[in-house]
Amino acid sequence: MRPHVIFRYTGFVVLLNGIFLFISVLVSALYADNSFFPLLYSGVVSTLIGIFPIIFVPPRTDINNREGFAIVIASWFIACLVGVMPYVLWGGPFTFTNAWFESVSGFTTTGSSILSNIEALPMGLLFWRSTTHWIGGIGIIIFVLSVLPSMGRAGMILYRTEISSLAMHNFHYRTKGTLKVLLYVYIVLTLLEIIFLLFCGMNLFDAVTHAFATIATGGFSPRNLNVAHYNSLSVEIVIMLFMILSGIHFGLLFGVISGKISEIWKSTIVRFYLFALFLGTLITTMSVRVHHYDTWSESLRYSAFQIISLGTSTGFATADTSIWPSLAQLIMIFFTLQCACAGSTSGGIKVDRVVIFWKAFVKRINQLRHPSAVIVSKIDKVVIKEDELEVSILYISLYMGVVFLSSVLLAALGVDSLTAFSASAATMGNVGPGFGVVSSMSNFGHIPDIGKLILTGTMLLGRLEIFGLILFFTARSWK
Amino acid sequence: MGIRTKIFSGFLILVIMLAVAGVWSIYELRNIGTSVQQLLDDNYKSISAAKMMIEALEREDSALLLLMLGRWEEGRSIMNSAEDLFQQGYKIAEKNLTIEGEKSDVDDIRTKYDSYRSLWMKPIVGTKHERNLDWYSKEVHKAFLEVKVSVEKLMSLNDRVMYQTASNLKDRAHRAIMPGIVSIVSALIFSLIFNYFINYYVVGPIIRLTNGIREFLKTNKTFDARIETKDEILDLANSIKEIMAQKKINEST
Numbered sequence: 001m002r003p004h005v006i007f008r009y010t011g012f013v014v015l016l017n018g019i020f021l022f023i024s025v026l027v028s029a030l031y032a033d034n035s036f037f038p039l040l041y042s043g044v045v046s047t048l049i050g051i052f053p054i055i056f057v058p059p060r061t062d063i064n065n066r067e068g069f070a071i072v073i074a075s076w077f078i079a080c081l082v083g084v085m086p087y088v089l090w091g092g093p094f095t096f097t098n099a100w101f102e103s104v105s106g107f108t109t110t111g112s113s114i115l116s117n118i119e120a121l122p123m124g125l126l127f128w129r130s131t132t133h134w135i136g137g138i139g140i141i142i143f144v145l146s147v148l149p150s151m152g153r154a155g156m157i158l159y160r161t162e163i164s165s166l167a168m169h170n171f172h173y174r175t176k177g178t179l180k181v182l183l184y185v186y187i188v189l190t191l192l193e194i195i196f197l198l199f200c201g202m203n204l205f206d207a208v209t210h211a212f213a214t215i216a217t218g219g220f221s222p223r224n225l226n227v228a229h230y231n232s233l234s235v236e237i238v239i240m241l242f243m244i245l246s247g248i249h250f251g252l253l254f255g256v257i258s259g260k261i262s263e264i265w266k267s268t269i270v271r272f273y274l275f276a277l278f279l280g281t282l283i284t285t286m287s288v289r290v291h292h293y294d295t296w297s298e299s300l301r302y303s304a305f306q307i308i309s310l311g312t313s314t315g316f317a318t319a320d321t322s323i324w325p326s327l328a329q330l331i332m333i334f335f336t337l338q339c340a341c342a343g344s345t346s347g348g349i350k351v352d353r354v355v356i357f358w359k360a361f362v363k364r365i366n367q368l369r370h371p372s373a374v375i376v377s378k379i380d381k382v383v384i385k386e387d388e389l390e391v392s393i394l395y396i397s398l399y400m401g402v403v404f405l406s407s408v409l410l411a412a413l414g415v416d417s418l419t420a421f422s423a424s425a426a427t428m429g430n431v432g433p434g435f436g437v438v439s440s441m442s443n444f445g446h447i448p449d450i451g452k453l454i455l456t457g458t459m460l461l462g463r464l465e466i467f468g469l470i471l472f473f474t475a476r477s478w479k
Numbered sequence: 480m481g482i483r484t485k486i487f488s489g490f491l492i493l494v495i496m497l498a499v500a501g502v503w504s505i506y507e508l509r510n511i512g513t514s515v516q517q518l519l520d521d522n523y524k525s526i527s528a529a530k531m532m533i534e535a536l537e538r539e540d541s542a543l544l545l546l547m548l549g550r551w552e553e554g555r556s557i558m559n560s561a562e563d564l565f566q567q568g569y570k571i572a573e574k575n576l577t578i579e580g581e582k583s584d585v586d587d588i589r590t591k592y593d594s595y596r597s598l599w600m601k602p603i604v605g606t607k608h609e610r611n612l613d614w615y616s617k618e619v620h621k622a623f624l625e626v627k628v629s630v631e632k633l634m635s636l637n638d639r640v641m642y643q644t645a646s647n648l649k650d651r652a653h654r655a656i657m658p659g660i661v662s663i664v665s666a667l668i669f670s671l672i673f674n675y676f677i678n679y680y681v682v683g684p685i686i687r688l689t690n691g692i693r694e695f696l697k698t699n700k701t702f703d704a705r706i707e708t709k710d711e712i713l714d715l716a717n718s719i720k721e722i723m724a725q726k727k728i729n730e731s732t
Contacts, residue, residue, distance in 0.1 A: 004675070004676065007675075037503050037507075038654070041499055041658055048495060049665065052672070056676045056680065058707055058709070088657060091650050092650070
């Protein structure tokens with residue numbers, strides 16, 4: 001492995017962060033707040049550190065898979081470290097651990113926060129906080145590859161490493177074409193949501209930060225009460241719509257934009273995703289109607305928002321779900337684990353794997369009934385290969401294993417079991433809020449520092465889909 | 480890009496990083512100085528004026544009791560000096576209106592003090608008020624407490640603002656220290672990367688070239704040192720190759 005090559009490509013990532021830090025500086029200057037210098041200094045340092053390897057190391061396109069993995073993992077770690085800078089420089093509640101938690105939560109689009117008084121933060125810093133979502137949502141490397149001129153084979157290796165194999169379905173283009181599609185859909189969705197939210201009466205700053213958080217399926221809001229602050233049905237409907245869209249494979253969304261509307265309805269994954277959200281909303285509505293709300297419309301309004309928010313791994317909230325009945329909470333935990341479709345900005349196990357898992361289960365049952373029959377599993381008339389089935393089942397097992405391990409570690413630190421499990425599941429799925437102490441209207445500030453570090457580990461594991469991080473840490477044993 | 484430019488850019492980056500951190504720290508330290516001055520000017524002065532007024536009020540109360548006991552001379556003397564002290568404190572407070580709501584507190588002190596003063600300005604010794612504890616407890620002491628409460632209100636207002644300013648000072652101190660810490664850590668990481676690049680792109684090729692020349696002198700075998708950069712090192716390698724080729728031609732002729 002050649003460290004200088006890794007430095008060069010991670011340099012681009014640091015530089016990209018520097019550019020967004022300078023945009024945040026402009027926001028800070030516009031509102032004349034006290035985050036100007038922390039953001040400016042962070043911008044200067046990251047630009048300088050980012051640009052140096054690009055100057056020093058000559059361009060290389062002959063990177064191998066190992067280096068590709070190292071670049072992707074290192075980029076995520078370094079981006080999160082850059083994200084820490086403005087927070088620790090500004091001070092307030094941001095110790096290093098808190099700043100690291102907020103930064104990792106931002107870049108991995110988890111949306112969990114340690115802040116109890118978000119509105120006390122200066123506008124520039126709030127903007128940077130939302131920007132981390134927007135950069136991380138599409139994937140740091142994808143962002144860099146999309147805006148840079150062709151990197152040849154290097155770009156392809158990085159793209160394949162960053163994007164999961166599941167997500168590659170539905171992209172009918174070469175690497176550069178796919179990157180363009182991703183960025184195009186991402187920007188169009190963001191702009192559309194900003195316009196819609198402005199029409200709903202939101203101010204520009206709130207509209208932009210909420211759009212960043214929605215399209216990236218992040219969940220950071222500049223308001224203490226999250227989306228509940230606006231108490232506006234129209235705002236909630238717009239956010240719900242864009243949360244659902246952000247949970248669909250971007251290749252299919254691009255198809256819709258380019259006139260192939262039927263493709264989206266033909267997709268088994270999308271149909272399952274939408275049906276699951278519908279069913280989850282229905283059960284939750286009935287559950288909360290009995291115990292908490294006076295009218296059906298009120299129950300539907302709050303249930304739909306909470307289910308869609310968790311089912312797309314966004315994590316916005318309009319109600320305190322910690323006081324909802326157990327049935328509703330269990331449904332929400334299911335969505336916290338499942339989340340949305342591969343190829344979107346969503347985290348979690350993903351609908352695709354859940355469908356594959358179900359197909360594998362059906363196949364095994366049929367095989368037991370007819371031992372000598374040749375049975376194949378298909379999704380949208382495409383045969384699922386044996387290794388794809390195996391990898392999906394292995395992924396789900398590992399995923400649940402990590403959630404369990406993280407829960408045990410948190411419980412060992414004195415965190416109650418509901419909080420420990422829901423916090424682990426919510427961070428692993430990059431969802432955001434859990435239940436118990438870390439519920440939708442609370443924060444992660446009460447978790448011990450070591451617990452916060454464990455949770456940032458699960459956030460990164462979830463974002464990099466486990467295998468990436470395992471491969472990175474076993475780099476020495478690669479042959 | 481030449482080695483000179485690359486090395487220069489490395490040092491320039493280090494200098495910029497440290498300079499910006501330094502400038503920012505100086506700016507924040509200057510602000511700390513201003514805040515400390517503000518703390519002393521705006522709040523501490525008013526608090527000390529309020530303390531002066533409370534002390535004066537306590538003395539006036541003692542003097543009043545002496546007058547009620549018929550000790551006219553002693554009582555008047557203490558009363559006069561206490562009143563001077565009160566007026567002195569009041570003037571300081573009146574001239575130091577720096578906080579929102581401070582003016583109304585100062586005006587309130589004036590009104591209440593005037594009504595308190597009117598009670599003991601009239602003669603006491605030899606009148607119906609002498610040894611009249613009922614009058615003292617029902618009128619005088621009540622008025623005294625009212626003035627004292629007003630002065631304490633002014634003091635607590637300034638205390639509160641002083642606490643806020645002190646908290647801001649803590650934040651400012653944090654902001655003055657953090658750029659230093661961040662720049663030290665960044666400079667350290669940067670220096671390590673810089674050192675690695677110098678080793679890989681400058682020192683490494685020079686060692687390879689030196690070894691190649693030694694090998695050539697020993698065995699007369701030409702070499703092809705791997706040079707990845709298009710800079711002075713590549714020029715040097717090409718020149719060495721030319722010399723070797725020339726030497727071989729000379730030897731063969």
